[in-house]
Amino acid sequence: MELLLFYxxxxxxxxxxxxxxxxxxxxxxxxxxxxxxFVIAALFVxxxxxxxxxxxxxxxxxxxxxxxxxxxxxxxxxxxxLRNTSRHAFQKFFxxxxxLVLMAQIALIVRGGFFKGAKGNYTPEVVSGFGGNTxxxxxxxxxxxxxxxxxxxxxLLMAMVGAVVLTKKELx
Amino acid sequence: MTPIQITYPNMMVILPEVVLSCxxxxxxxxxxxxxxxxxxxxxxxxxxxxxxxxxxxxxxLSYGDISSFNDSMRSDRFALFFKLxxxxxxxxxxxxxxxxxxxxxxxxxEYYSILLFSVVGMMVLVSATDLVTVYLxxxxxxxxxxxxxxxxxxxxxSNEAALKYFLLGAFSSGLILYGMVLLYGVTGSTxxxxxxxxxxANDNYSNPLMIxxxxxxxxxxxxKIAAVPFHMWAPDAYEGAPTSITAFMSVGPKAAxxxxxxxxxxxALPVMKPHWVAIFWGVSAISMVVGNVVAVAQTxxxxxxxxxGIGHAGYILMGVIAGTRMGVASVLLYMLVxxxxxxxxxSVIILLRKTGVKGDEIKDFSGFARRYPSLGLCMLIxxxxxxxxxxTAGFIGKLYLFAAAVEAEYYYLxxxxxxxxxxxxxxxxxxxxTMYIDEEIExxxxxxxxxxxxxxxxxxxxxxxxxMFPDGFISAAMAAVLPI
Amino acid sequence: xVTLEHYLVLSAILFGIGAIGVLVRRNAIIIFxxxxxxxxxxxxxxxxxxxxxxxxxxxxxxxxxxxxxAAEAAIGLAIMVSLFRNKETLNVDEINLMKW
Numbered sequence: 001m002e003l004l005l006f007y008x009x010x011x012x013x014x015x016x017x018x019x020x021x022x023x024x025x026x027x028x029x030x031x032x033x034x035x036x037x038f039v040i041a042a043l044f045v046x047x048x049x050x051x052x053x054x055x056x057x058x059x060x061x062x063x064x065x066x067x068x069x070x071x072x073x074x075x076x077x078x079x080x081x082l083r084n085t086s087r088h089a090f091q092k093f094f095x096x097x098x099x100l101v102l103m104a105q106i107a108l109i110v111r112g113g114f115f116k117g118a119k120g121n122y123t124p125e126v127v128s129g130f131g132g133n134t135x136x137x138x139x140x141x142x143x144x145x146x147x148x149x150x151x152x153x154x155x156l157l158m159a160m161v162g163a164v165v166l167t168k169k170e171l172x
Numbered sequence: 173m174t175p176i177q178i179t180y181p182n183m184m185v186i187l188p189e190v191v192l193s194c195x196x197x198x199x200x201x202x203x204x205x206x207x208x209x210x211x212x213x214x215x216x217x218x219x220x221x222x223x224x225x226x227x228x229x230x231x232x233l234s235y236g237d238i239s240s241f242n243d244s245m246r247s248d249r250f251a252l253f254f255k256l257x258x259x260x261x262x263x264x265x266x267x268x269x270x271x272x273x274x275x276x277x278x279x280x281x282e283y284y285s286i287l288l289f290s291v292v293g294m295m296v297l298v299s300a301t302d303l304v305t306v307y308l309x310x311x312x313x314x315x316x317x318x319x320x321x322x323x324x325x326x327x328x329x330s331n332e333a334a335l336k337y338f339l340l341g342a343f344s345s346g347l348i349l350y351g352m353v354l355l356y357g358v359t360g361s362t363x364x365x366x367x368x369x370x371x372x373a374n375d376n377y378s379n380p381l382m383i384x385x386x387x388x389x390x391x392x393x394x395x396k397i398a399a400v401p402f403h404m405w406a407p408d409a410y411e412g413a414p415t416s417i418t419a420f421m422s423v424g425p426k427a428a429x430x431x432x433x434x435x436x437x438x439x440a441l442p443v444m445k446p447h448w449v450a451i452f453w454g455v456s457a458i459s460m461v462v463g464n465v466v467a468v469a470q471t472x473x474x475x476x477x478x479x480x481g482i483g484h485a486g487y488i489l490m491g492v493i494a495g496t497r498m499g500v501a502s503v504l505l506y507m508l509v510x511x512x513x514x515x516x517x518x519s520v521i522i523l524l525r526k527t528g529v530k531g532d533e534i535k536d537f538s539g540f541a542r543r544y545p546s547l548g549l550c551m552l553i554x555x556x557x558x559x560x561x562x563x564t565a566g567f568i569g570k571l572y573l574f575a576a577a578v579e580a581e582y583y584y585l586x587x588x589x590x591x592x593x594x595x596x597x598x599x600x601x602x603x604x605x606t607m608y609i610d611e612e613i614e615x616x617x618x619x620x621x622x623x624x625x626x627x628x629x630x631x632x633x634x635x636x637x638x639x640m641f642p643d644g645f646i647s648a649a650m651a652a653v654l655p656i
Numbered sequence: 657x658v659t660l661e662h663y664l665v666l667s668a669i670l671f672g673i674g675a676i677g678v679l680v681r682r683n684a685i686i687i688f689x690x691x692x693x694x695x696x697x698x699x700x701x702x703x704x705x706x707x708x709x710x711x712x713x714x715x716x717x718x719x720x721x722x723x724x725x726a727a728e729a730a731i732g733l734a735i736m737v738s739l740f741r742n743k744e745t746l747n748v749d750e751i752n753l754m755k756w
Contacts, residue, residue, distance in 0.1 A: 020686075020693060052703060095680065105380070147245055148244065151305070154292065334735045335739055
């Protein structure tokens with residue numbers, strides 16, 4: 001059952017992301033991207049990360065996607081012509097190298113046995129002892145990762161100020 | 173459910189960051205009450221904030237090496253050395269900005285707040301000992317710089333520079349992130365010390381996923397330090413950005429990225445050294461060649477300095493490749509030296525900027541030194557230092573880098589470095605020739621700013637001082653070396 | 657049984673599609689969307705590793721990546737809006753006052 005769901009969601013994710021990068025109209029790409037976000041949220045649920053699944057939908061599908069659509073509408077972007085010539089010979093080269101590295105990596109992953117990393121303490125039993133995934137994430141987030149958590153608030157503040165400075169019509 | 177137990181962290185570790193961020197909040201609010209004609213007050217406030225932060229850095233220094241926040245942040249002499257460098261860089265950048273952004277018509281208080289926020293990001297980055305904090309610090313720094321690059325929002329060149337820098341920077345963050353994920357997957361931790369311990373205890377030397385991770389991390393870091401083959405953003409971003417920001421980003425983010433690179437590769441991945449040295453060797457050699465050779469063909473001085481910066485990234489990588497105490501110390505020393513010569517050279521370019529005239533073509537410098545002998549002499553000092561000739565700081569810096577490479581037996585790399593320094597003689601001296609020999613041209617009035625001329629003289633003095641009395645600076649750099 | 661390898665292969669495929677999108681597309685918005693796709697692929701690997709390793713670090717890392725992605729989107733789109741005001745295009749081939 002889990003395997004079937006994985007293949008359904010994974011297949012949809014791959015197809016939608018292909019649609020994203022090949023779509024001519026930015027609006028279509030954006031909609032494909034919403035699909036990708038949703039199936040990835042579904043995969044998070046399969047992996048037992050319910051909190052992140054919710055955050056994925058709220059932050060990505062909710063906030064980031066709306067921002068994208070807003071900008072696309074605001075700028076009235078025209079569909080671009082798809083041409084096969086690459087921008088730059090280097091980029092073609094780099095793209096090929098990168099894809100080869102990834103292909104090799106995929107082949108290796110399938111062979112398996114490379115992940116003998118140190119196991120952590122958060123076994124499923126411990127997580128349910130906390131009261132669920134969300135509580136377990138919180139327990140780590142507000143203790144071990146307290147400083148990065150506070151730091152993200154600064155990043156968001158800076159991003160807000162920066163976005164306003166770059167786009168506001170009249171600054172005093 | 174069990175209540176979360178929060179242990180009280182040692183706040184001294186992040187004291188400079190906290191002080192500076194609080195000061196930025198204050199500046200943002202103060203900006204609301206500063207009238208439009210007096211926005212220079214923001215610059216003064218920024219300088220005061222940096223001075224206070226510098227005091228806090230010296231306070232933390234007396235605590236020795238301390239780690240906190242579950243070992244995700246570490247305050248050691250290595251980090252504090254870099255933090256002081258960023259404070260100096262930011263102070264010089266603010267001094268050269270005050271008049272310049274008024275000329276560009278973007279005299280807003282947010283400029284200073286975002287500049288200081290990027291300094292906070294760099295400070296986090298150099299203290300970070302966990303992949304999460306490395307990533308967040310790097311993004312904080314980079315996002316602030318994207319905004320500053322596009323700050324002249326009515327100028328298409330500035331917009332384009334910001335867009336290119338942004339897209340390529342975000343792409344490179346994706347690569348770094350994938351490398352970090354593989355590292356986490358193989359070792360089961362994001363902490364650099366735990367990663368190092370795991371790799372020391374378990375043989376993963378020829379694990380292909382580790383090699384893939386190293387390749388991805390190097391690609392991402394090469395973007396950040398503008399090394400070939402990931403350098404193409406640099407000339408455009410340098411040319412289009414406000415010149416004061418070009419001066420800042422030619423030094424600050426580069427130094428911060430080098431610091432993070434040293435921490436990740438020397439502390440977390442010493443076991444993988446033969447792999448990453450092989451890749452860095454190539455990156456360093458190509459960067460030196462491409463940067464210096466392409467610079468010869470440039471007519472815009474900001475682009476020329478961008479390519480020369482790519483070459484310098486190649487020189488500095490020699491210290492990383494050597495990986496010895498001497499190598500790391502020479503990287504630190506060169507970053508210090510690079511601040512003064514790079515910011516000095518960009519300040520001279522800003523001096524020529526006035527409404528209607530960009531002043532960033534090499535031909536705009538015709539006869540500059542004959543018209544303004546003392547400023548011309550300063551520019552000559554910066555050029556000589558960038559070439560790496562005595563008696564300037566650039567000579568000392570390069571000497572140590574080459575010595576580190578030779579000591580670690582990377583002879584070919586040192587030879588390429590020396591040859592390329594000879595090539596650089598050619599294009600730097602072309603600027604000097606334009607300044608001293610070519611006919612004087614109209615419209616070379618200077619920006620009337622005492623702060624700006626002060627920075628030029630100060631940087632020239634510092635370049636000469638470090639060049640002639642390097643002992644104190646060398647021992648400071650040696651004392652700040654990472655424990656390897 | 658769905659293993660770690662299943663998720664990693666899916667993640668590598670998505671990352672590759674995203675990276676190729678960045679390298680071949682011309683529309684700045686679509687390039688940026690491809691970058692978001694790459695980040696999502698990374699997130700998927702992280703969560704898969706996190707389950708495999710019984711460690712919460714990966715999930716917390718994803719949380720931070722999401723936050724940064726939101727900040728990045730705000731700034732990136734602001735840069736695009738300010739460029740579009742002056743230039744009326746987001747095609748990176750036409751953005752060629754300077755060499756691309």
